[in-house]
Amino acid sequence: DGNYCLTCGSDKTLKLWNPHKGTALRTYQGHGYEVLDAAGSFDNSQICSGGADKAVALWDVTTGQVVRKYRGHAGKVNCVQFNEEATVIVSGSIDSTVRCWDCRSRRPDPIQVLDEAKDGISSVKLSAHEILTGSVDGRVRRYDLRVGQLCSDYIGSPITSVCFSKDGQCVLAASLDSTLRLLDKDTGELLGEYTGHRSTTYRLDCVLNELDTHVGCASEDGHVYFWDLVEGSLALSLPVGQGVVQSLAFHPRLPCLLVATQGQVTLWREDAFQPEGDPN
């Protein structure tokens, strides 16, 4: 919810941080290989993570134990997400399937497997009733549970990251042709295109800021680029580090950005920034 930060890495652990103070709160060990993605539940009580050991793990935050481990993916798990109520974990893997795991029951097998993608899943995002997946086969698929429909938008080059806009009307997709595209969710029409950064090999994140006014994306040249959403013009490029900016996360409500690069996480914010609430 903006108070904590989860990092995961090739040391097979997850770490929970307080990014505002810069303190490490807890380390979660249990994955067999590097951890590729992690996400926290809405109430900060649980963490899900997916790693190169093909397993999706559900962690208890306070005890640091693995509550459940879901095996079933045939390849590395690239991305994991909780749904709104943290009852379902949706994980995408390079085995080109998205699997929905039940957190409530003790079912070892997924509730549903979305195997429409022709290539690995690079990114998964969830809204209240939608599952948005970006795949290396160059398609952004949106599974609408309420309507019972699958919308597949062809982008062309492999998708590295997708995300919903805050208003839920648009879909931002970053692809390996160094382009971010803003698509209309309902029609699939192109609303905006943002270029300037470099993204050709790595799975880089893209974000929208807290007000949907800017579009941000990590780049391989050590910068984080921000574009004006409407005009499509480059608004800002943050020089973060030398290497590839691996991950990017924007605070859900405040102008505050987390950037991971080369084994360190940096927090960017305005000077007059006040972290909301008491992070306890």
Add this chain to the structure above:
Amino acid sequence: KMAESSDSEGEDLVSYGSALQPLQEGERIKKPVPLQEQTVKDAKGRYQRFHGAFTGGFSAGYFNTVGTKEGWTPSAFVSSRQKRAGRTILGPEDFMDEEDLSEFGIAPKDITTTDDFASKAKDRIKEKARQIAGVVAPIPGTTAFDDLIGPSKITVGVELLRKMGWKEGQGIGPRVKRKPRRQKPDPTVKIYGCALPPGLSEGSEDEEDEYQPENVTFAPKDVMPVDLTPKENVHGLGYKGLDPSQALFGVSGREHLNLFTGGSEETSNLLGDLRHSKGRKLGITGQAFGVGALEEEDDDIYATDTLSKYDTVLKDEEPGDGLYGWTAPKQYKSKNRPEREFKYIGKVLAGFSLASKPSAPIKIYPPPSLPRNYRPVHYFRPVITAGNESCHLQKALEESTGKLESDPTHQSRHALNAAQRREQLGETELKGSPAPSVLEYLSEKDRERLKEVKQASEQQMKAKTVSQQSPNSRFQLASPEEAAHKWQMLLGGQVANAGSSDFKPFAKNPEKQKRYENFVKSLKRGEKGERLERFFDQNMTEWERGREQEEFFRAAMFYRSSNSTLSSRFTRAKYEDDVDKVEVPRDQENDIDDKETAVKMKMFGKLTRDNFEWHPDKLLCKRFNVRDPYPDSSVVGLPKVKRDKYSVFNFLTVPEPTTSVTQATNEKIQESNSLNKPKKSSRWDVSDKEKEKKDSISEFISLARSKADVQQQPPVPAKEESGTGTTETPLTAVIDEDKNQEEESRRPPMDLFKAIFVSSSDEKSSSSEEESDEEQQPTTSERQSETTKQVDTADSSSSNLQENVTASTDSGISSLPTSKQELDATEEFGPKLPPAFSSGRFCKHLDRKEKHRKTRERHKTKKERKRKKEKKKKHKKQKNKGKHKNKKSEKDSSSDTTDSSDSLSDMDTTGLSPKELLRR
């Protein structure tokens, strides 16, 4: 009152149970005792439990004193100097009450006959007494019946066997004279006084038979019952774990095993193991009595390993099985069996034995050889065999010659189509029904050709019927000829068109290619049968020739899509290539190629989007707090359609009915088309109207002017999307209505519409258009003045434009119809449509196709217009800047610049949306 009456009639009534105590006056009725407090006490007032330690009803302690204040009273403990506590051996009886020792307790003292001895072993004395009684009894022999009635525990088979002298424990069969078994002297085991108990195993029995009297015969060995214990573990068949009793006892155990290896292998392992373990205990080998000083066998206790106990030479077989019962299968070493049978086995599992007879080898029948012209699909060919019915048919054919439609009518009942049948029946034509056949849609030229072909084929047929008079030739020629005929009928004019010069299916084999070309040519001319044969290599066998002919036909059929006139409508069938797919998704994401182009042109939207029906899992819906969109479907994921597995034969048969998949997709597409139509029709209709007017440039100019005029008055969008604008509405509305009426019948429910089309884009675009209009408003007047100037440039550029229409830079909508058409073409014509489908739906699609073509043309013109406008704009801008370039350079750069400007403007207009939506 009741009591009185019952008292008075007391004698007559039968009373059950104990009577209730009469109620005292004034006494409150006792509450019934709840179930858990109801207790049962025995005769001594002790509580009886229904489920107790052993049988229940067994009270613990002294009168249930365990746990009470008195507590347990143990047996009196007395110990003094004089009187030591005697060592009392307590049996279970000491802990039991008297009831337990009574007749029905757990340890009855009375001797009763058990079931085993109850009826079969009768007391002799009793029997005698009974016999006597029977004699004495008034009716003699009654007691004999008792015997009969008495239950017999022995089965009839056993009884019979006993009568024949069988004793339990023996085998069945004639008595055998047994060979004296060679007893192995075993120095290590010393059998003391008592021998191994007989009957424990046959092996030990055998040992006793040291001498063999000549005249003694033995009963055959008992057959071991089949071991019926079910296999409960997951070990391999016949696996037994390491037996610790054997493994741990070391050498002596092993040596003991050695004793039995020779003789008793044939007995089952089950018994064998038992014997081994028991035999060790029972076969008193000295250790049982402790180790004496004089005895050498002390290896068990003072285990001194000597080298002599180990094998120094690798032998072929280990002593014992060497496995300590680890895995059960033992070396099968019986000598009296033929060796060759189990040479390859080595070990036989417990419970299994080698078959005495080798199983009969499975006979393999060769598959039936297919006849040359075998087709797996039945084809109703017009039956024209010479002979009995030919005269009638011939007559019919003769009178129908020259008529295009009527010749199939008389061929066969099955060859009729619906229209013909209707004609024959004299029914009126259905109103509004689609045109009766595909032929209507072929061009005049094609139709002519088709006619020719048909006539020729008719001629041919007649000739054939004549030629078929000679019976032997008929039989040989009929099939290829008929096949050819069939092919020709099927392909019709299309084959005739095929094989145009650029297409070379047999390019690898030039001779064959040549033959093929000749063949096609002749086919075009409508030649048949024998005359076609001459194109084939004379050196080839008849079969080869027939095959090649088939091949040529197929090739001609297959590649007819390369035909110039039809190629635009046909693409390769989508499902033809993936032969071994069994189940395919009903909707597949369609071709990437056109999407690729769309992406390149940045025309996202409908082109790049595929919508599928997708069924989420019920549980997933529940977890997401979403109502199940398909509450009564059991499908999860994308709906799938079962599909027949393609076989090789599918290539041979052309008139294969379309698979359900293609049908489904077709219908789906159709649906989506009909969905799209009402929405788009307005735009098309506008252009339609416009198109009528602007056939020449002059007309176009006037139109542009009038349009510009119109645009000045109300705030009408100047963009192409403004087709839906206000000025044209009266006209378009009318046409819309027409269209809608057309569509009305097959329109899906409204919510489907909504799901797909109710999007915010409409509102967005309209609002954004208004904004853009305001910008453009002042420019229009200037533009008008410039139109005349710009016409020539626009015209010249339009020729370029026409070539790359699809490369337009619109927001994807303007070029949509064209690509849509392509899409249609792939979907509709990709899979081969059988002739059965040529009515109805097919026609409609053709119809639509034509419409599409028109609209494409319209769009071309429209685009021209638009381009001009844009150019005007640009021109104006440049003027303002003062950079007045010459027109040529502008023309060159026009496409590029318009690209960027368009995309920019698009972004401007549409990019606003989220913000606006946020505001809302």
